[in-house]
Each structure stands twice: as C-alpha cells, then as structure tokens.
Amino acid sequence: xxxxVAAASVKKEQPSVQAACAIRLHGIEKSYxxxxxxxxxxxxxxxxxxxxxxxxxxxxxxxxxxxLLNILAGFDxxxxxxxxxxxxxxxxxxxxxxxxxxxxxxxxxxQTFNLMPVLTALENVELPLTLINLPRxxxxxxxxxxxxxxxxxxxxxxxxxxxxxxxxxxVAIARAIVNDPSLILADEPxxxxxxxxxxxxxxxxxxxxxxxxxxxxxxxHDPVAGERASVIRRLEKGVLQ
Amino acid sequence: MSLSxxxxxxxxxxxxxxxxxxxxxxxxxxxxxxxxTVITSWTTAADYAPKDRLVTHHKVTFVMPLPLRxxxxxxxxxxxxLATYASYFGGQxxxxxxxxxxxxxxxxxxxxxxxxxxxxxxxKQEFLADKTGAMVGDVLANKLGWxxxxxxxLESGIFPSAPDSPWTFTVRAIYTASSSSVxxxxxxxxxxxxxxxxPQARQNQVGWIATRTTDPKRSGQIAAALxxxxxxxxxxxxxQDEKSFQASVLAASSTVLRAIATISLIILLIMxxxxxxxxxxxxxxxxxxxxxxxxxxxxxxxLVTLIIAESSLMALVGGLLGxxxxxxxxxxxxxxxxxxxxxxxxPHFKISPQIAAMALIGVIVIGGLVAILPAYQxxxxxxxxxxxxxx
Numbered sequence: 210x211x212x213x214v215a216a217a218s219v220k221k222e223q224p225s226v227q228a229a230c231a232i233r234l235h236g237i238e239k240s241y242x243x244x245x246x247x248x249x250x251x252x253x254x255x256x257x258x259x260x261x262x263x264x265x266x267x268x269x270x271x272x273x274x275x276x277l278l279n280i281l282a283g284f285d286x287x288x289x290x291x292x293x294x295x296x297x298x299x300x301x302x303x304x305x306x307x308x309x310x311x312x313x314x315x316x317x318x319x320q321t322f323n324l325m326p327v328l329t330a331l332e333n334v335e336l337p338l339t340l341i342n343l344p345r346x347x348x349x350x351x352x353x354x355x356x357x358x359x360x361x362x363x364x365x366x367x368x369x370x371x372x373x374x375x376x377x378x379x380v381a382i383a384r385a386i387v388n389d390p391s392l393i394l395a396d397e398p399x400x401x402x403x404x405x406x407x408x409x410x411x412x413x414x415x416x417x418x419x420x421x422x423x424x425x426x427x428x429x430h431d432p433v434a435g436e437r438a439s440v441i442r443r444l445e446k447g448v449l450q
Numbered sequence: 451m452s453l454s455x456x457x458x459x460x461x462x463x464x465x466x467x468x469x470x471x472x473x474x475x476x477x478x479x480x481x482x483x484x485x486x487t488v489i490t491s492w493t494t495a496a497d498y499a500p501k502d503r504l505v506t507h508h509k510v511t512f513v514m515p516l517p518l519r520x521x522x523x524x525x526x527x528x529x530x531x532l533a534t535y536a537s538y539f540g541g542q543x544x545x546x547x548x549x550x551x552x553x554x555x556x557x558x559x560x561x562x563x564x565x566x567x568x569x570x571x572x573x574k575q576e577f578l579a580d581k582t583g584a585m586v587g588d589v590l591a592n593k594l595g596w597x598x599x600x601x602x603x604l605e606s607g608i609f610p611s612a613p614d615s616p617w618t619f620t621v622r623a624i625y626t627a628s629s630s631s632v633x634x635x636x637x638x639x640x641x642x643x644x645x646x647x648x649p650q651a652r653q654n655q656v657g658w659i660a661t662r663t664t665d666p667k668r669s670g671q672i673a674a675a676l677x678x679x680x681x682x683x684x685x686x687x688x689x690q691d692e693k694s695f696q697a698s699v700l701a702a703s704s705t706v707l708r709a710i711a712t713i714s715l716i717i718l719l720i721m722x723x724x725x726x727x728x729x730x731x732x733x734x735x736x737x738x739x740x741x742x743x744x745x746x747x748x749x750x751x752x753l754v755t756l757i758i759a760e761s762s763l764m765a766l767v768g769g770l771l772g773x774x775x776x777x778x779x780x781x782x783x784x785x786x787x788x789x790x791x792x793x794x795x796x797p798h799f800k801i802s803p804q805i806a807a808m809a810l811i812g813v814i815v816i817g818g819l820v821a822i823l824p825a826y827q828x829x830x831x832x833x834x835x836x837x838x839x840x841x
Contacts, residue, residue, distance in 0.1 A: 312747020327459035
C-alpha cells in the first residue's frame with residue numbers, strides 16, 4: 210500500500226497521509242482465460258487512495274487501467290485480492306448488493322458518454338434518482354441543480370442527439386454527481402472530445418474535487434488531462450510503477 | 451422520469467421496425483378475433499333454436515330418409531302439437547353455378563312450424579297455391595337477381611331431373627327475417643312437386659320430421675317416446691330438440707372447428723415469433739445501454755421489468771390497434787355479409803367481450819413471455835462485458 214503511494218508522482222498538493230482512505234486495494238490480481246491459457250491483466254496491485262484526492266491512472270493500452278477502474282466500480286471482480294471502497298469490501302457483496310452499493314456510492318463517467326438517446330438531458334440526469342424513494346418534484350430539483358453545476362441549465366430539454374460531444378459529457382457528469390456520491394470514477398472522460406471541450410470537462414472535474422470534495426479517479430491516456438490530477442499513477446503490464 | 455416512461459420511450463427507437471411489428475401484431479389479433487368469432491358464432495347457433503321444436507331423423511344419420519308414413523304417426527303422438535317434414539333438394543342454378551345455396555323441399559304446413567320466416571300474406575298464399583312455386587330469401591333473390599313471378603330452372607345432384615322435364619319453378623314469395631339466425635339465402639320448394647316427379651322407388655320419403663311440442667319442458671320425454679315408438683319398426687329414428695340436433699350437426703363439423711381453433715393458435719405463435727424477434731434484436735443492440743443502467747445502480751430485476759414492459763407495451767399497442775380494426779371490419783363488414791348469407795350456420799356474428807379480452811390478455815402475456823429470453827441475455831453479462839458491447 211505504502212509502496213504504491215510512494216510510487217505515485219506527486220504533481221500538486223497531495224492530500225494528508227492521515228486522510229481517511231477512500232479506496233484500498235490489496236494484492237489485486239485479474240486474469241482471463243484466452244486460447245487455453247490465462248492472461249494476467251493485473252498483477253498484485255496494492256493501492257491506497259485518500260478521500261478528497263484527484264488521481265489519474267495512466268499507462269499504455271492494455272496495461273490494465275480500465276480493468277482496475279472496473280474493479281473499483283464493482284463492474285468486475287478481481288481474481289484475487291481485497292477491494293475496499295468507501296469502507297465496503299466489494300468482493301464480499303453479491304451482484305445485487307454490489308449494484309445497490311454502486312447506486313449510492315459511485316458516480317461513473319464514461320469515455321463515450323453513454324446517455325440514453327430517448328431521454329432528454331434532464332431525464333438522463335434524473336435517471337439514477339429513480340432508484341431512491343424521492344418525490345418527483347425533488348428529483349426534478351436535484352437534476353436541475355446538477356445540470357446547473359455543469360453549466361447546462363439552458364440545454365435541459367435537449368435530447369443527446371441535439372447536444373455537442375462536450376455537452377453530452379457534461380450531462381454525463383451531472384448524471385454521475387446527481388446522487389451526491391463520495392467517489393467519482395472517470396474512464397477516459399476526454400477521450401472523445403476536442404481540446405476545448407476536454408478543457409471544460411477537466412475544469413469541471415477539478416471543480417468537483419476542489420469545491421465539492423469529491424474523490425476522483427480518472428483513467429486517461431492524455432498527458433494534458435493527467436496534469437489536472439493531484440496524483441498520477443502509472444500502470445504497465447498490470448503492475449503499478 | 452420513471453421506468454414506465456423509459457419503456458414508452460423505448461417504442462420510439464427504431465420506429466420503422468417497431469411500427470411494422472405492431473402492425474403485424476394487429477393483423478394477427480384481427481385474424482385471431484375473426485377466427486374465434488367464427489367458432490363462437492358457429493357453436494352458439496343452437497342457442498337460437500326454439501325450445502319446443504323437435505327434429506326426428508334416421509337413427510344412423512340425418513342424411514338417410516324416413517318413410518312418409520312416420521309423419522302421421524309422429525303427429526298423433528302424445529305431446530305433439532304440430533308436425534311437418536322436409537327433404538334436402540340440393541338445387542343449383544346452372545346460370546349461376548358458382549353460387550351455392552340451401553334448398554329444401556317442404557310440406558304445405560312447413561311455415562306453421564318454422565314461423566321465423568317473414569313474408570307477406572299474399573305472397574305466402576301464392577306460394578302455397580302453386581305446386582311449382584318457390585319461396586326464396588331476399589339475400590339470395592338479390593344476389594341472383596330473382597324477382598317475384600320469375601321462372602327459374604334448377605339442377606339437383608340428389609334428385610336429377612329427366613332430360614325433357616327439368617326442375618322449373620316460379621318465384622312466388624320472397625321472405626325476410628328479423629332474427630340473424632334465419633338464413634335469408636334459402637330456397638323453399640314444394641315437397642309434393644319433388645315427390646310426384648321422382649321414380650316410384652324414391653317416392654314417399656322425407657329427410658326429417660319437425661314437430662312442435664305442447665310443453666317445451668317435456669321435450670326430452672316426448673323425444674324419447676317418439677324414438678321408442680319406432681324402435682322396432684323398419685327404420686329407427688333419433689329425435690332431438692333442435693338445439694341438440696344442431697349440436698349433432700356441429701359435432702360432425704368438429705374437425706373443421708378444431709382446425710379453425712388450431713389455426714388461430716398458430717397465428718398467435720407466428721405473432722409471438724415476430725414480436726420475440728423484434729425484442730431480441732432490440733435487446734441485442736442495446737446490451738451496452740443495459741450495462742450502463744446497471745453501472746448506474748439499476749439491479750437486474752429493473753432491467754427484466756423494463757424489457758418485459760417494453761415488449762408487453764408493444765404487444766398491447768398492436769393488440770389495441772387490431773381490436774380497433776376488428777370491430778368495424780367484422781361487425782359492420784364481414785359480419786353483416788356472413789349473417790345475411792350464412793345466418794343459419796353463423797348467426798349473431800359479433801365479437802364477444804370474452805374474445806376481445808382473450809385477444810388482448812393473450813398478446814400482453816405473449817409480449818411478456820417472449821421478452822424473458824432477451825431479458826436474461828441483457829442481465830447475464832457482467833457490467834464490464836456489457837459496457838464493451840458496441841451499440
């Protein structure tokens with residue numbers, strides 16, 4: 210754990226060592242069978258991420274970045290090792306419990322936005338709130354607030370096809386924060402965006418980290434995006450460098 | 451925003467495919483309702499028969515004749531108020547050889563027992579007074595262009611005419627009927643005309659004897675007594691009230707009815723395959739989207755509910771469209787023509803509420819059932835696998 214923390218490149222003000230752990234990984238391994246052999250994707254990952262930090266996970270294609278992010282989000286399970294996220298041991302949860310846990314704890318931002326094409330921006334943001342027993346008006350109010358945070362209050366009733374890529378990603382960010390999760394995981398959030406839109410999205414992530422104290426883990430290829438994080442961790446061939 | 455709204459919006463995706471599927475469902479429902487209405491109308495025809503009317507026919511089959519002398523013996527029996535008889539003539543107009551109609555050679559008092567025919571007193575009198583006269587239903591008369599006073603010639607496969615003496619009739623009466631159970635395409639001729647023209651060996655035979663009893667509640671007893679009367683005679687009889695008689699005719703048609711019922715179920719099966727194919731394709735195209743929903747925290751049961759709701763909704767819309775088409779088409783179009791032309795066999799050709807409910811509930815249930823496999827497909831992948839799927 211401490212080796213991983215030490216290995217991290219400290220780019221900005223690092224959160225206090227005494228800060229509580231948002232994520233703790235111990236001995237994480239992940240392998241897949243392929244053509245009669247097992248391919249090792251992650252190999253003995255130990256990692257602590259402090260609450261309130263903004264960390265970037267970088268590395269070449271196939272290094273296991275997205276697999277690691279999927280394990281943190283509970284989308285996938287490790288072949289071995291312990292995953293503790295926001296105080297919960299994920300490998301002990303059933304699929305159903307894991308899904309419920311995710312709904313209240315994680316906000317996930319995808320590279321390809323993944324908005325529902327048949328819903329407006331407001332409805333897309335409201336979608337995760339349908340899992341909570343909230344009055345309709347309160348759901349609407351929260352979704353509108355989230356869209357205001359990302360600066361899209363004038364695009365609430367637009368469908369995804371009526372928005373630019375950057376706007377779609379901002380809607381996706383609003384959807385990720387509408388449940389007020391403690392942890393935001395972003396998988397190449399600027400990968401499909403032009404430079405200008407990417408800058409807006411990164412500023413938003415910085416704002417969420419700085420003003421709303423969200424812990425953010427971002428997988429990226431883009432060094433410019435990585436520069437925005439307070440900590441950059443590098444992964445190569447399934448091993449944290 | 452709710453899952454039901456998401457299901458409704460789901461219908462707006464791939465509109466051409468979804469609309470085509472809903473039209474296919476509606477056509478299937480329309481066909482199902484039509485076939486089921488045929489079955490219901492056919493099987494309920496007997497319900498329209500008067501309770502006090504009995505029919506006596508050959509014990510083996512109603513196709514075989516009875517001796518004429520039985521008529522008088524029946525008439526004199528206890529509990530019998532009126533008796534008449536008729537034979538199936540099997541006539542056909544050679545000028546209209548594609549038009550088939552029922553033709554009965556009937557006794558003079560036939561209309562006293564079958565009083566559901568509506569005909570003017572004058573025409574009735576003219577029919578009774580003319581041995582070669584004919585009384586025809588208005589639907590048949592209109593179809594073949596027959597008028598009162600017109601001379602017509604028929605051919606019969608059962609009673610072939612001599613080459614020099616064809617079956618020639620004068621239309622003396624045209625009847626109508628207030629009840630839809632009365633066939634308005636029937637041709638009535640005088641049994642005496644037929645009998646007199648037949649060779650001696652075929653004379654004095656009747657197809658069946660119809661009676662009216664003094665007490666409808668005793669019809670069963672009276673029928674049994676009649677059959678007992680002829681039990682040791684040259685020809686044994688079977689007497690039934692008209693409802694049972696029609697039921698026995700119906701039993702002879704049970705294979706046809708079963709075939710219609712089977713076809714109606716096959717249509718539902720084809721519909722379920724069309725619907726299942728659409729839902730299957732829709733889910734396969736949206737595996738990534740379902741992965742996103744699970745990533746957002748939606749449990750598998752939500753997705754199963756969403757997919758089944760989408761499928762059932764599509765089936766419901768198609769079903770409602772099918773029913774909306776069925777009512778005008780069947781009740782104002784086909785049904786009217788059927789009641790006019792086949793009223794004896796298919797009276798009251800109307801869509802019953804039970805059939806409408808059966809069709810609607812059926813498509814909703816089928817819509818849900820065909821979605822089970824795609825729903826399993828959508829929820830069986832790990833979220834990480836689903837997110838890798840290309841939309």
